[in-house]
Amino acid sequence: MFIDSAKIFVRSGKGGDGIIHWRREKFIPKGGPDGGNGGVGGDVIIRADKQINTLLDFRYNKKFIAKPGNPGEGSNKEGRSAEPVIVKVPVGTLIRNADTGEVIADITEAGQELVIAKGGRGGKGNWVFRSPTNQAPRVCTPGEPGEEYHLELELKLLADIGLVGFPNAGKSTLISTISAAKPKIADYPFTTLVPNLGMVYFQENKSFVVADIPGLIEGAHEGKGLGIQFLKHIERTKALLYLIDCTSDDIKRDLKVLKNELKQFSADLPKKKSIVAITKLDIADDDLRKELKKLKFPKGVAVHFISAATNDGIADLVESLWKMVEKGR
Ligand SMILES: Nc1nc2c(ncn2[C@@H]2O[C@H](COP(=O)(O)OP(=O)(O)OP(=O)(O)O)[C@@H](O)[C@H]2O)c(=O)[nH]1
Ligand SMILES: [Mg+2]
Structure with a gap:
């Protein structure tokens, strides 16, 4: 039995920020709030791929960082969400949190997927905060941060x-x-x-x-x-x-x-x-x-x-x- 191992770093994308924005239309001097929510940050996903048989490629590629979501836009448009980043691992890979040693997953089947770092949710635009008592909210929230982990991969060959x-x-x-x-x-x-x-x-x-x-x-x-x-x-x-x-x-x-x-x-x-x-x-x-x-x-x-x-x-x-x-x- 041969133990193959690798250490990688994963970070999901931050959510896009919500924005403050006001509706602008002809003949309407004071439009209401229409700032959209931010998009969701990209996930980092582990996927078991039966084409891959060892962890050797992680010698060259150790960092998997997903992009942030886009900020919200006017007209209450949500910012674009970021694509996930896929980490392909062989079937049989055991995944541990490198800092705590805790086993996070045992990848046993081809095609098996696991969101290892979830992208941050987008922040809220000022459209969301409108209310009968506050029709012009100057409030928005930032996107949530992504998650990051150092992981240890282990494969018995x-x-x-x-x-x-x-x-x-x-x-x-x-x-x-x-x-x-x-x-x-x-x-x-x-x-x-x-x-x-x-x-x-x-x-x-x-x-x-x-x-x-x-x-x-x-x-x-x-x-x-x-x-x-x-x-x-x-x-x-x-x-x-x-x-x-x-x-x-x-x-x-x-x-x-x-x-x-x-x-x-x-x-x-x-x-x-x-x-x-x-x-x-x-x-x-x-x-x-x-x-x-x-x-x-x-x-x-x-x-x-x-x-x-x-x-x-x-x-x-x-x-x-x-x-x-x-x-x-
Ligand atoms: N000139 C030359 N010598 C070699 C080559 N390959 C191995 N040797 C020599 O042959 C001797 C035996 O090599 P090993 O690789 O230990 O042989 P082995 O088959 O593993 O031997 P055991 O473990 O005893 O079964 C050593 O002195 C090596 O340096 C080669 O390509 N050219
Ligand atoms: Mg020998």
């Missing part, structure tokens, strides 16, 4: 993609390259002992969570290495990314071995949609590069050659991963 590979294949290095996760990376097997999750930002509204888990070895299902228990952390991901070191003696065999270990944990696991990434391309010499080019994989297996050290092939891989995630959603 499941990993979309699980990284599978032998120890040292470069899983943790990759996740540290494509996300903000900072797992331990080292030149010895079984560096990773617990899963790490990282959020990968592809483009606006297009992000996904990757799970880096400990390395698998042949016989893991019989308890070799760290075993296969940690595979439960990728059981519910939508897809897998297999990572294989380009200097491996037999890349195709490695893939088979990995899939077989997954199968021992759960028959469905190796059937997940997947991409294969051949890693550390920067250390391949010309001969090895030629050999790699000749590698033939079964139809339907998408293969990427990458180097986390030089960033070669990383952008392409991220795009393919996103496409796979998008299809699975």
